[in-house]
Amino acid sequence: MVVTLIIICEVGFWVLLAGGLALRYLARMPRTGAAVLLMEPLLEVVLLAVTAIDLKNGAAADWKHGLAAVYIGYTVAYGHYTIKWVDGHVAHRFAGGPPPVRPPRHGLARARHEGKLWLRTVLMVAVAAGLLQIAIWYVGDGGNTASLRGWQATTLRILVIHGLIALTYLIWQKKDPRPDGAAGEVPRRQQKSLR
Numbered sequence: 243m244v245v246t247l248i249i250i251c252e253v254g255f256w257v258l259l260a261g262g263l264a265l266r267y268l269a270r271m272p273r274t275g276a277a278v279l280l281m282e283p284l285l286e287v288v289l290l291a292v293t294a295i296d297l298k299n300g301a302a303a304d305w306k307h308g309l310a311a312v313y314i315g316y317t318v319a320y321g322h323y324t325i326k327w328v329d330g331h332v333a334h335r336f337a338g339g340p341p342p343v344r345p346p347r348h349g350l351a352r353a354r355h356e357g358k359l360w361l362r363t364v365l366m367v368a369v370a371a372g373l374l375q376i377a378i379w380y381v382g383d384g385g386n387t388a389s390l391r392g393w394q395a396t397t398l399r400i401l402v403i404h405g406l407i408a409l410t411y412l413i414w415q416k417k418d419p420r421p422d423g424a425a426g427e428v429p430r431r432q433q434k435s436l437r
Contacts, residue, residue, distance in 0.1 A: 244306040247292050248313050251285040255317070258282050259328060267336045279325060286314045290373070294380070303381045308374060308393030315370030315397070319362040353412040360408040367397040
């Protein structure tokens with residue numbers, strides 16, 4: 243039941259996102275669209291409540307409960323970022339908004355960007371590990387909490403791996419291929435279209 247609810251929450255996230263953005267930009271109803279987008283966190287609250295009820299009703303704490311905690315942590319850390327990214331692209335495509343800002347591709351700016359993403363992963367792991375610890379305390383000493391502790395270890399591995407990847411952007415910075423002073427030049431594709 244918990245796995246099914248996780249799938250429903252993920253599908254619901256994208257349905258609410260598409261519906262909210264469609265109302266905002268296609269139907270020209272920005273307040274209604276914003277209200278739909280604000281319903282997104284309710285999905286995680288429902289998932290958290292159902293997971294707690296499942297444990298309270300005597301279900302053995304297993305991988306499904308750990309996955310629910312990680313999913314909630316991911317949504318807390320990356321949900322707003324994802325919504326903002328998609329919103330920028332939809333606004334540009336359908337509402338004449340400015341082109342979305344792309345992440346930097348070179349040098350220290352790229353390393354900073356990757357560091358900020360890693361900090362989101364820190365938040366994800368903190369939320370997930372905290373929820374898992376609450377579940378461990380809730381199940382108590384009499385229950386089997388090995389799976390939940392295993393998920394805590396998994397989230398720490400995710401944090402370390404992502405941290406190492408982000409660190410590589412700092413240590414081995416990709417150099418900008420443009421020569422000095424060429425930052426203002428028009429790319430060749432755009433030059434051809436200007437003729």
